[in-house]
Amino acid sequence: MFLFFLLPILTLAIMSLQSGDFFNGFVFTWNVGNYSRGISLYSEQYLHAIEYGGAATIVALLVAYPAAYWIAFHAGPRKSSYLLAVLLPFFVSFVIRTLSWGVLLADDGPLFGPLKSAQLLPLDFRVLATPVAVTGGLAYTFFPFMLLPVYASLEKIDRGLIESAQDLYANRFEVLRRVIIPLSLPGVFAGVLLTGIPAIADYVNQDLLGGVGTTMVGRVIERQFEVSLNYPLAAALAFVFMLGLLATLLLYQRIFGTEQIMGD
Amino acid sequence: MQNWPVQRGLVEMDAAWDPSDPAGRAARQAPDGDSVVVLEAVVKRFGDVVAVDRLNLKIRRGEFFSMLGPSGCGKTTTLRMIGGFEAPTEGMVRLDGQDVTDLPAYRRNVNTVFQSYGLFPHLNVYDNVAFGLRRHHVPAQEVQRRVTEALDLVSLAGYGKRRRAQLSGGQQQRVALARALVNRPQVLLLDEPLGALDLKLRKQMQLELKRIQKEVGITFIFVTHDQEEAMTISDRIAVMNKGRIEQLGPPEEVYERPATEFVAEFLGASNLLDGVYRGSHDGLGLVELKSGAKIRIPDDPDRRSGQRLRVGVRPEKIHVLPSGTGPTATQNTVAGTLRSAVFAGVSFQYFFQTPEGREMSAFDRNATGGAVARPGEVVRLAWAPEHTFVIPIDQPAAHQQVQGEE
Numbered sequence A: 001m002f003l004f005f006l007l008p009i010l011t012l013a014i015m016s017l018q019s020g021d022f023f024n025g026f027v028f029t030w031n032v033g034n035y036s037r038g039i040s041l042y043s044e045q046y047l048h049a050i051e052y053g054g055a056a057t058i059v060a061l062l063v064a065y066p067a068a069y070w071i072a073f074h075a076g077p078r079k080s081s082y083l084l085a086v087l088l089p090f091f092v093s094f095v096i097r098t099l100s101w102g103v104l105l106a107d108d109g110p111l112f113g114p115l116k117s118a119q120l121l122p123l124d125f126r127v128l129a130t131p132v133a134v135t136g137g138l139a140y141t142f143f144p145f146m147l148l149p150v151y152a153s154l155e156k157i158d159r160g161l162i163e164s165a166q167d168l169y170a171n172r173f174e175v176l177r178r179v180i181i182p183l184s185l186p187g188v189f190a191g192v193l194l195t196g197i198p199a200i201a202d203y204v205n206q207d208l209l210g211g212v213g214t215t216m217v218g219r220v221i222e223r224q225f226e227v228s229l230n231y232p233l234a235a236a237l238a239f240v241f242m243l244g245l246l247a248t249l250l251l252y253q254r255i256f257g258t259e260q261i262m263g264d
Numbered sequence B: 001m002q003n004w005p006v007q008r009g010l011v012e013m014d015a016a017w018d019p020s021d022p023a024g025r026a027a028r029q030a031p032d033g034d035s036v037v038v039l040e041a042v043v044k045r046f047g048d049v050v051a052v053d054r055l056n057l058k059i060r061r062g063e064f065f066s067m068l069g070p071s072g073c074g075k076t077t078t079l080r081m082i083g084g085f086e087a088p089t090e091g092m093v094r095l096d097g098q099d100v101t102d103l104p105a106y107r108r109n110v111n112t113v114f115q116s117y118g119l120f121p122h123l124n125v126y127d128n129v130a131f132g133l134r135r136h137h138v139p140a141q142e143v144q145r146r147v148t149e150a151l152d153l154v155s156l157a158g159y160g161k162r163r164r165a166q167l168s169g170g171q172q173q174r175v176a177l178a179r180a181l182v183n184r185p186q187v188l189l190l191d192e193p194l195g196a197l198d199l200k201l202r203k204q205m206q207l208e209l210k211r212i213q214k215e216v217g218i219t220f221i222f223v224t225h226d227q228e229e230a231m232t233i234s235d236r237i238a239v240m241n242k243g244r245i246e247q248l249g250p251p252e253e254v255y256e257r258p259a260t261e262f263v264a265e266f267l268g269a270s271n272l273l274d275g276v277y278r279g280s281h282d283g284l285g286l287v288e289l290k291s292g293a294k295i296r297i298p299d300d301p302d303r304r305s306g307q308r309l310r311v312g313v314r315p316e317k318i319h320v321l322p323s324g325t326g327p328t329a330t331q332n333t334v335a336g337t338l339r340s341a342v343f344a345g346v347s348f349q350y351f352f353q354t355p356e357g358r359e360m361s362a363f364d365r366n367a368t369g370g371a372v373a374r375p376g377e378v379v380r381l382a383w384a385p386e387h388t389f390v391i392p393i394d395q396p397a398a399h400q401q402v403q404g405e406e
Ligand SMILES: Nc1ncnc2c1ncn2[C@@H]1O[C@H](COP(=O)(O)OP(=O)(O)O)[C@@H](O)[C@H]1O
Pocket: B046, B049, B050, B051, B069, B070, B071, B072, B073, B074, B075, B076, B077, B078
């Protein structure tokens, strides 16, 4: 715990309060300016991260839940084959997957090119480099992290409880609403965390599918570290990001309760 | 344990939907008269397995009806077809005179206490019990009143806030019962509801179930593989075997006069002897055993002289007469060599061998503080003619293999 969690965080915290530059060395000076500068410069990118990451999580949930529901309850004895079929694309490296989405969605790519020349789409129609592309990419990238916990929680539901509900006059919709959904919430919560956290922090999707206007804070941090070599600023940005995430998690837990997250 | 005002309350409310209440019900009842559940030639097949085999069954309004049989004989499947969880392959299910064969479970006025109780883990006891009422949009105030009454009825007043994880098995069972009864269904189905309880609790719940059934007046259909339980609790028992009903009747009848060898063996130990019918004498039938001994049996005008019969007697009906005693005038007697005597405190269980080489057993009250005979001694086994039951020998092979309990 100390070695792999507290130590890196402590290092990051110290680094975020340093000043100086890469070539002349950094010194610790309680330089809180890193924080104010970071937030004022990149507030828009923070917002993008929350917007795209949040939207992607919702999209992933809306697609994963019905899919998981169908596999768990209506796929018969071949459940695992269906599950595997849904997850198969994700065995390919996600960089390659995202790149191919980029190719597919390009303005004159195989999808829109023909539609445009057939005048079915306006010439300035585009998906690539828009928030839609980034959100879609994120939702797609982290889809398994939503599908699997949701599926696991649905699969775990005692089939007898569904019969109990039917016995007590619940029709299909009410069975779903009163029994299946409540009992699958632990999986939904887990899925939202597992999808949401990496989606918000992601910097690959917006790089490959987004444009100048869709930069997310994860990308900024990466750039500050790798290109600008401004370690203190990068550390400060990352720290703000982490604290924000932590606060959200605590709030999340407050609202829904550990009991819900942990299950019965 | 139970406070009376609540009990009366429930009974009073029951009057509102009592079948004897005239309002509009008479017309619907008419086709099946007294019967609230009717199965007509119901067949259920799972692939090659015939789980229920052309079953005909009429269950009377307000009775405590049991289906008794070994594991796999089709009890659960039959119950599930009444509840609407399984569609019959053939045949018809009627509820209160109405064909419900194709009606889904949630639209049948029938509730079930499942073997595993099926309490919702995400709801507390109160919300579990209120579940059915809320699906029927019963006003909140009435929900509260009825849930409270139902919890009182099963002696769980004040448990409303608890969750499933905070209840013992017996308490879960009661919640399941309250959750079903609160809806005042036409029929309550119970699938081995006491199976998971320990013996003491089980006995206690049997009596309580019986009390509750009397109190609410709802028809109970109870499934069990425990013959003692079925006999303790039921008004009538259907003994099932291989998807069919072997015998249906009040507990005393199926126990004292089993109609088939299967029923005789399943409801308790029995001694069976083969013989030939030799006509009637003094109002009793005469059966000649292979050894030449004559046995008197309750007579039946349909029997023909020379017909082969199998006669039986329960071990506890047999008195063991000490060696040297001859045949008696009023009782059936057969000779037997004592093989072993097992001491069980209040009684002895004796095992004998008859001259034909058949095993017979007898329970005798431990009246003299010792066994009546020593192993190897020849004694007389005596019992009253009216305690003899008769099983037709149709297909001797059919029931050869006696199935044990689950
Ligand atoms: N869903 C099912 N699929 C296949 N066979 C089943 C199913 N349900 C019951 N059976 C079979 O039907 C027969 C009767 O089962 P069941 O009604 O559960 O018996 P019981 O309740 O008397 O133990 C058994 O042979 C059982 O294996």
